[in-house]
Amino acid sequence: MSSVTDPAPPAASGGRPLAERTSATPAQLHEWLRQMLLIREFEVRTMQAYQDKKIGGFCHIYIGQEAVAVGCTAAVQHADPVVTAYRDHGHALARGMDPKYCMAEMFGRIGGCAKGKGGSMHMFDKPNNLFGGHGIVGAQTPLGAGLAFAKKYQDEVIEGGVNKHVTLCFLGDGALNQGGFYEAMNLASLFDIPVIFVVENNGYSMGTSIERGTSMSHRIIAKGEGCGIKGYEIEGMDVITVYEEMKKVADTARAESRPAMVDLRTYRFKGHSMSDPRKYRTRDEEEHWETGDPITRLRDAMIGGGLIDTDGFKALNKAQKVAVREAITWAENSPEPDLSELYTDVYVEKFGPYTGTSMPQIVTDAEESR
């Protein structure tokens, strides 16, 4: 049972040989390590850019939770929709967004994934089937049910076949207390909607620990069970465990066309947002979780399995640092949106002061590379 007061042993599943622990290929493991290193470096540089006032507004850092976004997205297919909350940089990168679009979005530049109109909390990536980045706690949960409903409707009602898709709908443990989430779970169960509500249970909704804000905090999957939704508790600091367990959950949800709820136990190493001094938790607690750093765990497992050596790891890490530095340079060189952009993308149709839409670079680049 992992909670903020009783964390999981950092290397709980690390003792067995790698080949016994995972069906993943060496290439997959390398890719997960690369993605987690990319997210980590991206977030470190994001914090710096925020402190340098290159990024405005609210900004939520994903450091510590990398195994969740990487392991979960690896467990589904690219065509499966993904939607998440406002701590969304990690999901965007794990889904395949080029870090330059993600960084430029936060810099408020035209090259951003949403042309600088969304910001840190609202990452959208149509080519990679990422449907946001949603800023209101829990708001994405009915949307997630709707995305899964639409995929099933397309597969079954329009195409006349059977459901082929599953949707990942991420939420934090704080969203467990929003009414819309219960409505979404009830509808998903009633209508056999293949959506997985992935609770990234990092133990805190902003500064309120899960014990202080959520009933049944020791067993949150009971909330899904109340709607007839199968629940799974998964240790979220180890990407191999996340992938192996989520693969089963996703395959079942897809095959049975049923919703699922997952309690993924994780920890955010940084504050809720950039303005959080973290006075509500102890340094001891933070250090305990930091010893279970998901990157260190995968690195050590891969070194132990002979899949990478120290030099190889350093080279991979350096490559991500270069990629993020390039993303920052690209974002800095991307122009601010023309003031005429204020009036585009309000309506698809042009009328009044509204001048219709144009696709962001993220979409046009994807179409060109096709």
Next chain:
Amino acid sequence: MSERIIEFRDALREAMSQEMHRDPRVFLLGEEVAQYDGAYKVSRGMLEEFGPRRIIDTPISESGFAGMAIGAAMLGLRPIVEFMSWSFSLVAADPILNNAPKMLYMSGGQFGCPIVIRGNDGAGGQLGSTHSWCVEGMFSNVPGLKMAIPAFPDDAKGMLATAIRDDDPVFFLESERLLAMKGHVPEGDHYVPFGKAVVRRPGTDVTLVSFGRPVHFCLDAAEELAKEGISCEVIDGRTIRPLDIDTIVESVRKTNGCVVVDQSWSFGSPGSEVAAQVHAHCFDDLDNHVMRVHSADVPTPYAANLEQEYLPNARRIAEAVRSSLYVA
């Protein structure tokens, strides 16, 4: 004009049915829309026609099913959400205001939201304050949505069909008081474009501008005022967003007078917006300031006489017209 006469509610159903036959991406969901045939029988027979995969009964869960429909629209489906009453939309405020009208903008043009949200709007049925909402004032404030509010059965069909085909989110406001109204409605395809107001009664002395059910109050007032020798031009705005200010301005430049009749509350309303725009466009044409007739600035009462007095009724409109023309 079509020879056929049907009810407003059946005109709405024809539009939905026609568009569902045309486009498999269109589906209807809401409380009691399927097995019950709709709380107000608007969707009567549609379950038999299209089956339970496309005519979907939902639990009483507005935030959930509106949000679900918005998610489906992001992926390219074209949901029609029925709220039994727009009064119930308030518990779905976050998805319908924070998601649907903003998705296109926040995603930089990547994800639109081609959804129609429709249901009964407005007082008049002695339902008391919680069930008598006119959402025009509150929701027309929000950029990114369109707002349509038909007053006649042929427009009910033509405007709903247009709404379903529209690529943007459309808030479609029906009046329970008008559902049994009969009128000529064209068979087959019938589309009324958005942003095109229509003159329902030509006149020369003053322009009456209204939307939805109060258009009928205006026509009643115009009939009364004609007996006094006052000639009113009555404009049915049809859509509040987009607003056809050109047709209104053209009329006011002819009549030199304007009374706006709006069933929402006066403070920050379509009525105040039209008045402001008319003042800006017709400052030198007006013989008096634009007058406004709204629902009274109080919670909607239950008692029949109080509710009638609360509404922007024909008597109050006539008083405003006389005042506008310095008569009385």
